[in-house]
Every structure is written in C-alpha cells, then in structure tokens.
Amino acid sequence: MDGLKVLESIVKKASAEKIPSCDVTSAVMAKLMKRTTAETTADDLLGYTPLRVIDFSFAAASSVAAAAAIIFALSYYQASSDFISSVVYNLYSVSNFGMISGV
Amino acid sequence: MATTLSGSGARRMESRGGEFQDCSESSSDYMNDEKEIIDSVLAGEHDLFAVLVERYQEDISQQMWRFSRDIMIRDELVQEVFVESFTGLESFRGESPFLHWLRVIAVRVGYRHWKNKEKQKKHVPLEDWDGAEYNWVSCPGEEDACDPEQTEYAGKLMFSLLERLKSEERVVLTLMYYEKSSVAEIAQKLDWSEAMVKMRAYRARKKLKKIIEAEDILEKLPWTV
Numbered sequence: 001m002d003g004l005k006v007l008e009s010i011v012k013k014a015s016a017e018k019i020p021s022c023d024v025t026s027a028v029m030a031k032l033m034k035r036t037t038a039e040t041t042a043d044d045l046l047g048y049t050p051l052r053v054i055d056f057s058f059a060a061a062s063s064v065a066a067a068a069a070i071i072f073a074l075s076y077y078q079a080s081s082d083f084i085s086s087v088v089y090n091l092y093s094v095s096n097f098g099m100i101s102g103v
Numbered sequence: 104m105a106t107t108l109s110g111s112g113a114r115r116m117e118s119r120g121g122e123f124q125d126c127s128e129s130s131s132d133y134m135n136d137e138k139e140i141i142d143s144v145l146a147g148e149h150d151l152f153a154v155l156v157e158r159y160q161e162d163i164s165q166q167m168w169r170f171s172r173d174i175m176i177r178d179e180l181v182q183e184v185f186v187e188s189f190t191g192l193e194s195f196r197g198e199s200p201f202l203h204w205l206r207v208i209a210v211r212v213g214y215r216h217w218k219n220k221e222k223q224k225k226h227v228p229l230e231d232w233d234g235a236e237y238n239w240v241s242c243p244g245e246e247d248a249c250d251p252e253q254t255e256y257a258g259k260l261m262f263s264l265l266e267r268l269k270s271e272e273r274v275v276l277t278l279m280y281y282e283k284s285s286v287a288e289i290a291q292k293l294d295w296s297e298a299m300v301k302m303r304a305y306r307a308r309k310k311l312k313k314i315i316e317a318e319d320i321l322e323k324l325p326w327t328v
Contacts, residue, residue, distance in 0.1 A: 001328065003312035006321045009328040010264070011280045013257030016249050022164030024178055025156045028185040035186075036149060 067091050137201045145192060156185050159202055163209050169277045170213030172262055180216055184209045210278065210292045217270040253326055260320070264311055272307035275300055 070091070074084050137155075144152045160181060167180040187208050188195075195204050261280075265273045274293065278284040286304070290297045315321070321328060 001321050003315035003320075004308065006315050006324070006328055007264075007308070007311055009324070009326075010257050010261050010320075013254050013326065014261040015281060017254040017258035018249075018251060019165045019168045020174055020177075022160055022178055022181055024160055024164075024182050024185070025153050027178075028156050028182050028189075029150070029153050031182065031186055032149060032152065032189055 138197050141192060141195060141197070141201070144189075152185075152189055155188075155201065159205055160185075162202060163205060166206060166209050166282070167213060169262075169281050170216055172259070176216075180209075180212055183212050187212065206282075207292050210274070213277075214270060214274045214293065217273060221270050250326075256325060264314060264320075267314060268307050268310060272303050272310070275303045276307045276311075279304060 164181050167177050171177045278289045286300050289300045
C-alpha cells in the first residue's frame with residue numbers, strides 16, 4: 001500500500017489523541033513575579049535594570065584592569081616612582097571626570 | 104498571587120478545559136475584553152496576566168504536546184510561551200485574537216526546543232512516558248477515531264516518525280497535520296518563504312513515505328487502513 005495513505009491514517013488517529021491536561025498558571029505568575037521583582041529592586045537601588053548594572057560592573061572591572069596593566073608596564077620599563085604617581089593621579093582624574101560627566 | 108477581575112473576564116476564567124469561548128458573546132466583544140486585560144497588564148496590573156494564562160493554557164499545552172511528549176518538558180515549554188508573550192506584550196497589536204499571536208510564539212518556542220535537542224543529540228525515549236497517571240481533557244473528533252489505545256499508539260508512532268526528520272521538516276509537517284495550517288500560515292509563523300515551506304513539506308512527506316514502506320508500518324498498525 002502507498003506509504004502516504006498509511007501516513008494519513010496515522011495522522012487522523014494521532015490528531016484525536018487525548019492530551020494530558022495542564023495547569024501552569026501559578027508557575028508562570030511566580031516566574032513573572034520573580035522577574036519583575038528583580039527588575040524593580042535593581043531599579044530602586046541603582047536606577048538601572050539588571051542588564052545595565054552588569055554593564056557597569058564590566059566597565060568598572062575593565063577600567064581597573066587597564067589601570068593595573070599600565071602601572072605594571074611602567075614598572076617593567078623601570079619608570080621613576082614620580083612618573084608612575086603622576087600617571088596614576090592623571091588616570092584617577094580622568095576616571096573622576098568620566099563619572100561626573102556620566103560616561 | 105490574587106487575580107481579580109470583574110465582568111466578563113472573570114466569568115470566562117471559571118470556564119476550563121479548552122472551552123473558553125462564550126457563545127453568547129461575539130468574537131469582537133471577546134477581543135475587546137482581551138484588549139482591556141492586555142492594556143491593564145501593560146499599565147502595571149501584572150496579576151491580570153493570569154486570566155490570559157488560565158484562558159489559553161489548554162490550547163497551548165495541546166500545541167506543545169506535538170513538540171514534546173514528556174509532560175515535564177511540555178509544561179516547561181508552555182510556561183516559556185507565556186513568559187515570552189508577557190515580555191513581548193507591547194508588540195501585540197490586537198489586530199488578530201491573542202491566541203493566534205500566542206500560537207506563533209508557541210511554534211517558535213517548540214522549534215527552538217527541537218533545534219537545541221538536535222544540537223545536544225538527546226532524545227527522550229518514548230518507552231519512559233506513561234500517560235495513565237495524568238488527567239485527560241476531552242477528545243475531539245470522530246467517535247470511532249477516539250479509541251484511546253489506538254489514538255495514543257498513533258500519537259507515539261507519529262511522534263517517533265517525525266523525530267527521524269530534520270527539525271525544519273518536522274515543524275512543517277507538525278503544523279500541517281496537527282494545526283491544519285496552510286503553506287502561507289506556516290511561512291508567516293516561521294518567517295520563511297512559501298517556496299521554502301513547500302519544498303520542506305515535499306521532502307518530509309517523501310522521507311516518511313519511504314520509512315513507512317521500508318519498515319512495513321502498515322502491518323504493525325492495530326487498525327485497518
């Protein structure tokens with residue numbers, strides 16, 4: 001017999017299959033509540049959504065890493081301590097300026 | 104989480120088991136009521152979203168059953184559909200019923216689930232599934248087609264046959280056979296061209312025909328064709 005006719009017959013029977021019932025209302029609402037609560041808490045504390053907070057954390061961590069790398073490079077090339085101090089001070093000023101101007 | 108709603112929305116909420124449409128009201132009233140609920144949810148009354156979940160969870164769970172016959176995974180997928188619809192609620196324009204919009208999300212969630220499974224090359228053995236412990240909703244269709252043993256057998260067989268196809272072929276036949284979707288509707292739901300849908304449907308049917316004939320599936324069926 002033609003395979004497509006057999007397929008049609010299986011589909012017809014399978015379409016009439018009883019499906020197990022489902023009740024996910026409380027689970028969905030719990031997930032949504034958790035989600036909205038997390039967003040609200042972060043928003044209240046910092047004025048930003050969680051994603052934005054993560055952005056800030058990355059930005060802060062990379063700035064510290066960059067500063068450390070510069071100081072290490074200067075020490076490696078035996079720059080004078082005065083020169084290193086001035087570089088650190090300038091970095092600090094620039095970062096302060098960035099924070100004040102909202103960068 | 105308390106769900107309070109006065110008027111027609113609350114009345115419908117009491118109705119369960121997939122029969123949510125109130126025949127005494129026109130579909131435009133029904134859509135207006137839906138729009139009211141959605142507007143309220145968007146305005147910050149998040150609890151009201153429970154009304155929509157209550158109303159459509161059976162429809163969506165029936166749809167997701169075609170994507171996974173594991174009850175736990177099926178329920179997870181249904182939850183995912185509602186969570187995604189909540190987060191994207193602002194993009195619902197209200198031009199068509201909310202259920203149509205939900206069904207599109209459901210197809211994409213189900214298809215993504217298959218794609219992920221394909222990557223992991225993990226298959227849930229059908230033998231592990233036991234339907235006896237669950238409550239069943241009413242069975243639509245012809246009476247003679249509703250022999251529970253036969254329909255369950257057919258459901259499992261169809262699932263295992265479709266499982267042998269690629270996800271993109273499988274999703275096309277699932278929508279064609281179970282949701283009775285047209286080529287244009289499938290193209291719209293999956294964001295593919297109609298030619299692509301036609302080609303995948305043709306290939307999928309050809310593959311299934313070959314499998315059925317090679318493995319003599321007809322002889323194994325507990326009913327006559």
